[in-house]
Structures are given as C-alpha cells and as structure tokens.
Amino acid sequence: MSDRAPTAAVRLAAWRGPLVWLALLLALAFGMPTLEPVLRGIESDTRQVVYAQAGLPSLLANHLLVVGVASLLAVALGVGAAVLVTRPAGRDFLPLVAQFASMGQTFPPVAVLALAVPVLGFGTWPIIVALLLYGLLPIVRNTLAGLEGIDPGVQEAARGMGMGGAQRLWQVELPLAAPVILAGIRTSVTVNIATAALGATVGASNLGAPIISGIVNGNTAYVLQGAVLIGLLALTVDSAFARLTPARG
Amino acid sequence: MTRRDALPVNRVVPALSLAAAAAWLALASVSVAPNRIVPGTAYAASELLGWPLAGVACLPLLGLAALAWRPHRGRLRLALALNLLLLMALPAWVALAGALRLDPDQPQARLGLGPAVWLLLFCLVLLTIELRTRLALPAWSGWLLPVPILGAWVLAAPWLGSLALWQEYRGRSGQFAEALLDHLLLVGSAVGASLVLGAAIALAMRRDARLERLGFTLLNFLQTIPSLALFGLLLAPLAWLSARLDWLAALGVSGIGWAPAFLALLGYSLLPMVRNTFVALAEVDPGVLESARGMGMGPGQVFWQVRLPLALPVVLEGVRITTVQAIGLTAVAALIGAGGLGTFIFQGLGQAAMDLVLLGALPILAMALVADALLGALTRRLDHRTALRQGVTP
Structure with missing residues (x-):
C-alpha cells in the first residue's frame, strides 16, 4: 500500500491509457457514419461503405456481452476448480486437472470453437459455452501456479497464528496468488475477444460480422471498420488489465 | 479431519x-x-x-x-x-x-x-x-x-x-493433402522466418536498452490485436501495394492469400520468439562466461561455443510456443484465402456440414498436440544435456 491515499485526479491519471483507447473505441463505434467520405476514398466502387446490417454500437455491445458473460463464468468456475483441487478434500484431482489445463493450452481456439458448434449448435449460447470452456484453461493453470507457488513458510505462519482453512484461503493464499491469477484472466479475456470475433462465422452478430462480410463481398471498408473496432476493444481491455497488474521488474 | x-x-x-x-x-x-x-x-x-x-x-x-x-x-x-x-x-x-x-x-x-x-x-x-x-x-x-x-x-x-467423416475425406482426399501441405508450409515458413528475424531483433535489443523497451512495447501491442482483425487490416495495404508494384504482384502477393497470412503469422510469432531468445541470452550464468573468457576464448567464440548452446533450451521453448500458436492462427488465415486446413472448418460451418468441420479441426488439434510434444521433448533433452555439461546433476 502507498503511504498516502492518492487523490481522485492522480488515480484517474493512472488510467489514462485505457481511457484514451476506450474514448477512441466509443467515438469510432458511434461516429463511423461521419467518416463516410474517408471510407469512400478506400472503397470507391461499392455503394455501401458504412456497415449497416446492424449498428456498430450494437455489435460492440453484443461482443462485450458474449465475452463478459463467458469470462465471468470462466473466472468463477476456473478459480473455484483450482481452489477445490488444492484443498485436502480435492487433492486427488490435482495432477489430472493440472495436466489437462496445461495440455489444453495447446488446443487452438478456432478448433475448439469449430468442435463446439456440432455439439452445441449455432447461435449466441454455444459461443458463450465454447469461450467459457476455452477461457477456463489459462485461469485454472495460473490459479494453480499461484496457489502452489506460495512459500510453505507463509502457510505455516498463518496456521501458527490460528487461522482456519477458509481464513487462510481468503486472507493469505488468494491475495498472494492474485497477480498470477490476474495474468491468467488477462490471457483468457484477450483470447476470448479474438475468438468471439470468429463467432461471426457461425452466425453471431458481433464485431467479427463486418470483417467476414467484407471479406466475402470484397468490401475493404467493412473489413477496416470491424478490424479497427476489435483492435481498439482488445487494446482497451488489455491496457486496463496492465493497469491492474502490478508492474514486473 | x-x-x-x-x-x-x-x-x-x-x-x-x-x-x-x-x-x-x-x-x-x-x-x-x-x-x-x-x-x-x-x-x-x-x-x-x-x-x-x-x-x-x-x-x-x-x-x-x-x-x-x-x-x-x-x-x-x-x-x-x-x-x-x-x-x-x-x-x-x-x-x-x-x-x-x-x-x-x-x-x-x-x-x-x-x-x-x-x-x-x-x-x-x-x-x-x-x-x-x-x-x-x-x-x-x-x-x-x-x-x-x-x-x-x-x-x-x-x-x-x-x-461420415471418412466419406467427407474420400470426397476430397486430394484437396486434403494440398490443404495439409499448405498449412505445414505456412506454419514452417512463419516460424522459420520469425526465428531468424527474432534472433536478430533480440541481439539488437541486447545492445540498446531503448530499443529493448520500444521493441517489447511494439510486439506486445501487436500480440493484443485479434488475429481476424490483423488479417483484415493487412488486406487493404497489401492490395494497394500489389496494384502499384509489378514485382510484388508477380510474386503472387495480393490482399488475400498467403501474403497477408504470412505477415500476420510472422508478427504474432515474433513476440514469443524475441522474448525467449532475449531472456535466454541474458540469463546465461556470468561465471561460466567469465571462465570461458579466462580460457582465452574471443568474444565470437564465447558467443557461439558457450552462450548460444547454453541458451538453446529456452530459445527452443520459444519455438514451441510459436509453432503451436501458428498452427491455430493458420486455421483462421483460411478466411482470407490462404488455404490450409481451416478451409474445411469454414466451408463446413457455412454448409452446416459438421463432419467437414471435423475434417479440418481434428488434424489441426492433432498437429498442435504433436508439435507441442515433439518440441517439448527436444527441449527437455537439450536441457538435460546442458545441465550435464555444466556439471550439475539434473
């Protein structure tokens, strides 16, 4: 903890990076129609240059909703599972869960999404489930690494102070493991933003839709709109996580 | 209890x-x-x-x-x-x-x-x-x-x-072989190029701290951009370039196809490659280097005979991460016409033919697992050997 409580202005200044990306993202999502002359310069032949199948703000909202729901569920389940298998009652399952989580990292997200569709069908929910399953792996792996990496001496000291199992978990283990867990959540969310965009190929209407539609119809202006907005969304979220994660080294 | x-x-x-x-x-x-x-x-x-x-x-x-x-x-x-x-x-x-x-x-x-x-x-x-x-x-x-x-x-x-899976395969066994080859070529060339380029960048970064900060900031930035977006963003400039430069068009470079896929794969591959090479070269025990110098080795000899062999396992770890990542990203590249096994995935999704999706997804999954296991085994082997040479029991 710092010695003096920072003022609101200072705290806000620290978030300058993410806020700038966020402002840019929102400005482009809502103001794309005003950029029509610019886009016309890129793609002069096609009649339509601003993606109009669905408004860009609503595509952005859909994208955020899918990634948000999947990520929240993945955090709850992933951290929960990792905590469970590091308790005495669940230790049996630790080697298997740890091995599967590290092996699962090699599964390409596209392949996981593609395999989820035959099982779960088309639409928004299947994508959420696929993202949730894939997003679980980095979270489980990092939570395990964080919890297992705690100095046994610290655990012993906490036990010596008379802390019970639950108290140790909440007051010692989770706070100490938090940076590693947060890094896992960051990986999971970043990958999910990219994979959700691929969901547009299975009928989801999100920021991937303009890109796919642009590639199919040869409309570079569409591609550009989708690509810039997804890129900005990824940068906003990633820079926010970078703020939350204590700097290394 | x-x-x-x-x-x-x-x-x-x-x-x-x-x-x-x-x-x-x-x-x-x-x-x-x-x-x-x-x-x-x-x-x-x-x-x-x-x-x-x-x-x-x-x-x-x-x-x-x-x-x-x-x-x-x-x-x-x-x-x-x-x-x-x-x-x-x-x-x-x-x-x-x-x-x-x-x-x-x-x-x-x-x-x-x-x-x-x-x-x-x-x-x-x-x-x-x-x-x-x-x-x-x-x-x-x-x-x-x-x-x-x-x-x-x-x-x-x-x-x-x-x-059904077998029937899908039989219907397009020629296409499958071609897609498999395309996939492997794209992954191989991207990983190979990023190894050479990544090593050069890592060496340059070791000489200049400002370059190091700038390089890592740029590569981290690139890594955050979702693949679909990066493929899309490369479409326009490459199409523009190939329309203006005849020799590029003659090479087969255009807005769609292998060129944007290769560039995007290279971009994504550079971060893990540079990071691992940089860390590997930096973390070689200074005592070992000192004794090599003491034995009368010149700077070139120290680098090629001591520093590089000792750094090799961590460099290989970078190759492993890069290869597994590139195998998955190449599947996405099928969307911009780069070929590869992703073609079957997206064709299958478009036709709601799930067995065609499997025909693309299962080999990609297998490829990623095999590449991971092979390169992981190689890394462990080298690690073991290095440990032995340093006189440390593994």
Whole structure:
C-alpha cells in the first residue's frame, strides 16, 4: 500500500491509457457514419461503405456481452476448480486437472470453437459455452501456479497464528496468488475477444460480422471498420488489465 | 479431519469411469442419415443392444472403478491395461453399431459419431493420463500408448466405410493433402522466418536498452490485436501495394492469400520468439562466461561455443510456443484465402456440414498436440544435456 491515499485526479491519471483507447473505441463505434467520405476514398466502387446490417454500437455491445458473460463464468468456475483441487478434500484431482489445463493450452481456439458448434449448435449460447470452456484453461493453470507457488513458510505462519482453512484461503493464499491469477484472466479475456470475433462465422452478430462480410463481398471498408473496432476493444481491455497488474521488474 | 495414515482412496478413476458409464447409457452413440443433407436419427447404446446387453457392457467401466479404488501398483497396471482395451474397443463398437443400423441397400447412408462416443473417448483419455501419472510411467510411454489405439481404428477401417467423416475425406482426399501441405508450409515458413528475424531483433535489443523497451512495447501491442482483425487490416495495404508494384504482384502477393497470412503469422510469432531468445541470452550464468573468457576464448567464440548452446533450451521453448500458436492462427488465415486446413472448418460451418468441420479441426488439434510434444521433448533433452555439461546433476 502507498503511504498516502492518492487523490481522485492522480488515480484517474493512472488510467489514462485505457481511457484514451476506450474514448477512441466509443467515438469510432458511434461516429463511423461521419467518416463516410474517408471510407469512400478506400472503397470507391461499392455503394455501401458504412456497415449497416446492424449498428456498430450494437455489435460492440453484443461482443462485450458474449465475452463478459463467458469470462465471468470462466473466472468463477476456473478459480473455484483450482481452489477445490488444492484443498485436502480435492487433492486427488490435482495432477489430472493440472495436466489437462496445461495440455489444453495447446488446443487452438478456432478448433475448439469449430468442435463446439456440432455439439452445441449455432447461435449466441454455444459461443458463450465454447469461450467459457476455452477461457477456463489459462485461469485454472495460473490459479494453480499461484496457489502452489506460495512459500510453505507463509502457510505455516498463518496456521501458527490460528487461522482456519477458509481464513487462510481468503486472507493469505488468494491475495498472494492474485497477480498470477490476474495474468491468467488477462490471457483468457484477450483470447476470448479474438475468438468471439470468429463467432461471426457461425452466425453471431458481433464485431467479427463486418470483417467476414467484407471479406466475402470484397468490401475493404467493412473489413477496416470491424478490424479497427476489435483492435481498439482488445487494446482497451488489455491496457486496463496492465493497469491492474502490478508492474514486473 | 481425515486420518493421514489411512490407505489413500483414489476417487479420480471411479469418478471418470462412472461419468463414462453414464454417458454410455444416457447419450446417443451413433446417428444414421440416409444422405448428406438429411439430419440423422440418433441411437443410444440401449436402443441398439437392448438394456440388458448395454448394462453388461458397462461392467468393464465399473471394474476400472473398483480396481482403482484402493490403488496399489499392480492393480493400477491392470486398470491401465483395461483402459487401453476399452479405448481399442471403441472403433469396434462404432463399426458394430453401423452394421446394426445401416441399410446395405443405401450406399449413400452416413454414420455419424454421437456424443456418447466423444465423451467416452474424452473420459478414457483422461483416465489414461491419470493412470500414467499415478504409475509414474516414463516420458516415452506417452508416445507408445497411442499406438495400439490408433492401430485399432486402422484395423476397424474396412468396416467404417460409411463413417461420415471418412466419406467427407474420400470426397476430397486430394484437396486434403494440398490443404495439409499448405498449412505445414505456412506454419514452417512463419516460424522459420520469425526465428531468424527474432534472433536478430533480440541481439539488437541486447545492445540498446531503448530499443529493448520500444521493441517489447511494439510486439506486445501487436500480440493484443485479434488475429481476424490483423488479417483484415493487412488486406487493404497489401492490395494497394500489389496494384502499384509489378514485382510484388508477380510474386503472387495480393490482399488475400498467403501474403497477408504470412505477415500476420510472422508478427504474432515474433513476440514469443524475441522474448525467449532475449531472456535466454541474458540469463546465461556470468561465471561460466567469465571462465570461458579466462580460457582465452574471443568474444565470437564465447558467443557461439558457450552462450548460444547454453541458451538453446529456452530459445527452443520459444519455438514451441510459436509453432503451436501458428498452427491455430493458420486455421483462421483460411478466411482470407490462404488455404490450409481451416478451409474445411469454414466451408463446413457455412454448409452446416459438421463432419467437414471435423475434417479440418481434428488434424489441426492433432498437429498442435504433436508439435507441442515433439518440441517439448527436444527441449527437455537439450536441457538435460546442458545441465550435464555444466556439471550439475539434473
């Protein structure tokens, strides 16, 4: 903890990076129609240059909703599972869960999404489930690494102070493991933003839709709109996580 | 509190085998469709065999649970053998189910694998991993165990001709070979180029701290951009360039195809490659370097004969991460016409032909797992050797 409580202005200044990306993202999502002359310069032949199948703000909202729901569920389940298998009652399952989580990292997200569709069908929910399953792996792996990496001496000291199992978990283990867990959540969310965009190929209407539609119809202006907005969304979220994660080294 | 000295009870194997038994009884094993367009009819094991026989077929799974309940080495070995036999019996079951339900007068009929088969496969593979870990089998067993299982599928192949996945493959075996080759070429060239370029960048970064900060900021930035967006963003500038520069167009560079895919793959591959090479070169023990210099080695000799060999395992780790990542990203590159196995995935999704999706996704998955295992084994080998040369017991 710092010695003096920072003022609101200072705290806000620290978030300058993410806020700038966020402002840019929102400005482009809502103001794309005003950029029509610019886009016309890129793609002069096609009649339509601003993606109009669905408004860009609503595509952005859909994208955020899918990634948000999947990520929240993945955090709850992933951290929960990792905590469970590091308790005495669940230790049996630790080697298997740890091995599967590290092996699962090699599964390409596209392949996981593609395999989820035959099982779960088309639409928004299947994508959420696929993202949730894939997003679980980095979270489980990092939570395990964080919890297992705690100095046994610290655990012993906490036990010596008379802390019970639950108290140790909440007051010692989770706070100490938090940076590693947060890094896992960051990986999971970043990958999910990219994979959700691929969901547009299975009928989801999100920021991937303009890109796919642009590639199919040869409309570079569409591609550009989708690509810039997804890129900005990824940068906003990633820079926010970078703020939350204590700097290394 | 549990008593610590009691014989440990393993609950993992029973839990997995009971889950497998439940999937076997409750879910559809196969689906049969008269042709490619009509959705199939699903059949569970109990509908194919009748309840009594389907129940009897569960017994090996219950046996597995019983064997592992109070584990000791002998029983666990037996459980592993039983588990392997079950995995080998799976293709025979699919063939039998096909023989029971397929009409021989309909050569167009297709047999699809149901959720029960996939879940059984999943549970049994997890069981193999678990039993292997409990028995502490050596690393090479990981290469040996899949052999009989793959062998069983190959042996059953003559009876699996109507399997939908196989029919999709037979219809486009030429395309498949081409896509596989494209995929491997794209991954290989991107990883190769990023290894050379990454090493050069890492070496340059070691000389200049400002360059180091700038380089890592840029590469981190690039890594955050989702692949679909990066492919899309490269489309316009490359199309523009190839329209203006004849020699680029002659090379086959255009807004779609291999060129944007290669560039995007290279961009994504650089971060893990540069990071690992940089860290590897920086973390070589200064004492070792000092003694090499003391032996009269020149700077070039120190680099090539001491620093680089010692850094090699960590560099290889970078190659492993990069390769696995590139295999997945190349699948996405199919969307911008770069070819590769992703083509089948997106074609299949477009036609709602799920077996075509599998034809693309399963080889990609297998490729990623094999690349990971091969490069991981190579890294461990080198690590071991380096440790020996340094006089440290591994």
